[in-house]
Amino acid sequence: MHEYTFSTPCLHAGTIKPVKSNGKHCGKWMCKVKGPRVDSQGMNVKTLYTAPFIGAAKASIAKFLGITVDTVDVTTASSSEAEVMSTPTATTQQKKAAPKSTTNVEFDTGDDDEFANFDLNAAVSSATKQSPYMNNNNPPSSNPYMKALPPHYPKSNYNKSSSRDSDDIVLLRKELASLHAEKDRLNREVGAVKQEVEHIRQENERTKKETEDAKDEKARLKGQVRAIHDEHEKLQNDLNSAKQQQKDMAEKVKYETESSIKNKLKGQIRALQEQRDELKSDIKYAVQKNDDAIKEKSENELKEFVAEKSKLKGRIRALQERYDQLKSDVKSATLKKECAEKEAKAALAKKEEYGKEVKTVKKTLEDLDGSTKKQDEPPAKKQKTGKQVKCGTLVKSMKVTELKEEAVARGIDMKTLARMNKDELLKMLVVGSSCIIKTDAWGEVTSQKAEQLERQRQEEIYRKEEQERKEREKKRQEQREKDRADEVSKQGEFHIISVPKIIHGCKLAETKLLFFHGSPRSYNARCSECRHFGGDYTCEKCDYDICNECFKEKTMTPAEKKAEAKRKAAIENEREEAAAERRRLQEEEKEKHRTMWDPKTHFAENIINPSNKNKDLDGNKSKGFTVWCSDGYGDDGWHSYEGLPAKEFDTTYATKKEANDRARYLFHWKNPWGSAPEEIENDQFNKSTKEGMVTYTVTPDDSTTWTVSVVPDAAFIYLDNARRSRHQHDNYVSAATASSFGYFSSRPALLY
Secondary structure (H helix, E strand, C coil), X not given: CCCEEEECCCCCEEEEEECCCCCCCCCCEEEEEXXXXXXXXXXXXXXXXXXXXXXXXXXXXXXXXXXXXXXXXXXEHHHHHHHHHHCHHHHHHHHHCCCCCCCCCCCCCCCHHHHHCCCHHHHHHHHHHHCCCCCCCCCHHHCHHHHCCCCCCCHHHCCCCHHXXXXXXXHHHHHHHHHHHHHHHHHHHHHHHHHHHHHHHHHHHHHHHHHHHHHHHHHHHHHHHHHHHHHHHHHHHHHHHHHHHHHHHHHHHHCCCHHXXXXXXXXXXXXXXXXXXXXXXXXXXXXXXXXXXHHHHHHHHHHHHHHHHHHHHHHHHHHHHHHHHHHHHHHHHHHHHHHHHHHHHHHHHHHHHHHHHHHHHHHHHHHHHHHHHHCCCCCCXXXXXXXXXXXXXXXXXXXXXXXXXXXXXXXXXXXXXXXXXXXXXXXXXXXXXECHHHXXXXXXXXXXXXXXXXXXXXXXXXXXXXXXXXXXXXXXXXXXXXXXXXXXXXXXHHCCECCCCCCCCCCEEEHHHCEECCEEHHHCCECCCCCCEECCEEECCCCEEECHHHHHHHCCCHHHHHHHHHHHHHHHHHHHHHHHHHHHHHHHHHHHHXXXXXXXXXXXXXXXXXXXXXXXXXXXXXXXXXXXXXXXXXXXXXXXXXXXXXXEEEEEECCHHHHHHHHHHHXXXXXXXXXXXXXXXXXXXEXXXXXXXXXXXXXXXXXXXXXXXXXXXXXXXXXXXXXXXECCXXXXXXXXXXXXXXXXXXXXXXXX
């Protein structure tokens, strides 16, 4: 299992190794990053998961740290350990050397010269001179260790020093190579330290610049806050002054009365009349001087004055109508209140009368109960079926009112009862006979009579209210007609325009100067000739309005009428010609669109309708080119994914050109959604070519991926998920076939 270590110029380091677990990151590489950026995020280690490639790991680390990929130095952990074990000198120096810091610290660059001025050749020559084996002046016989050898060893064995010297030379060469390697490593470390120092210096300069910019921004923001505060105070003062002005205006309007408004309007009318007199005098003077321009201007000012006067009169009439309306409403409300009070008093009286009758009936019932208890007669048997009825008899102790009520219940006329006393009533009603008013049936009759009286009272109230409403409506309509008649009479002075009798027999007035029930008549005017809304001239007596066009037409001579008819006919002809031209251009555009997307203009018949030989996978005996297609969702993390979609066989052709044409036709005109070919064009499909064979791919929004491609016949059966069975996309009709060309799309329809 390979493990790597890495380092960067920005003081970050870590390890890169494969993930050992079988979880969701199984098969990936895990990069553990330590350094200032990770510490600033509040973490000790930042873990990144990448694809199992060194390039992918370096790219992920560089992207996280915001540096370039080539600045990430990656080494194999096992190879570095082997190198350290191979050379004792390197091991000693590595133990003495301080490890790279993973924190943002200051570096001392004062001792960098000792690495730059290191003389490797001098060190090697000095070591050679000091070595006894590299000095030729000292023969092996002078070696003190040889004298100490035992005497039984042959002397010839001690004279063979050439092999030993060669071993020493090899050892020295190895030491020399390790020194060279150590020198290179130290040079690299010095360069890395210099880069780190330069990076830290640049970082400090950037931090200093950002601090200065932050100070400037803070000062600018303080100035803005101060300006906003001043603006706020100014707006607050303006708001207070506006509120005070509004309050003063409200008090001023509050104390203005209707009389003051009328006086003000009268003053304005008087001033306008004076202006009219002055304008009249100016007009006379202009007439005397034969100044047509001044006369026309004066007449326009006079018309404006008349219009302003009419507006003021209309406002006065509207105020008067509003005042009369309020007055009538107050009067009707007062009458309604009085009627309601009368009805309330009548209802209270009726209520008191009903209360007295109820008390009388209750007392009678109590007397009847007392008399029945004193009787010695045995109690009557209970009725087995039907409703229980209260029993009561007529006794002498009953009051005259009760006797009269009993007589009325028995159907005796009230006029006869009015002249009878108690004895006559008892004699007529017979003492001991059954008393009707003491039965439950009579109680129901009494309650029904009370309900009937209440309904009659409510109906009477509704009838009175309806009658009062009709009377008020009638009065309002009469007042409205009266006001309209006054309005018409007052506006009679504006009817000064004489017109031929062929137009109207009366004089007309300009519609903009007239009012209709207080509102400008132009709002409701409708030409009596062409029935279009709007009018320029009006006769209020006849309720006649005419627009300017109809006025001109009626005053034309026969020759002018003929010329006008010709002009209208020419305009109509121009309109019809323009419409015909627009239709022609539309037809040309449709024909152009039809030709552009008609498959018969692009493909041969065997491409649109392939033969049975083309539909057979073995039709060209594995020597042609196969067109295949697939339709399905990709691994987008949203839709269900069950692997690559099936590659279904479409057709086989002998040449690449025919196969490429069939692929284009199948992709655009026989897509699985039944979309028009121009819609597929608008979806920005992808087209690629490999060895002259095309591949089309498109993935609309939230839809499947539709792919059509061309491969050699012999290669098709070796594709992943390749099927020999043919697809069914020919059963769909595209929205842009020869039978349904146009600028619209339709749903796919199956052919049966």
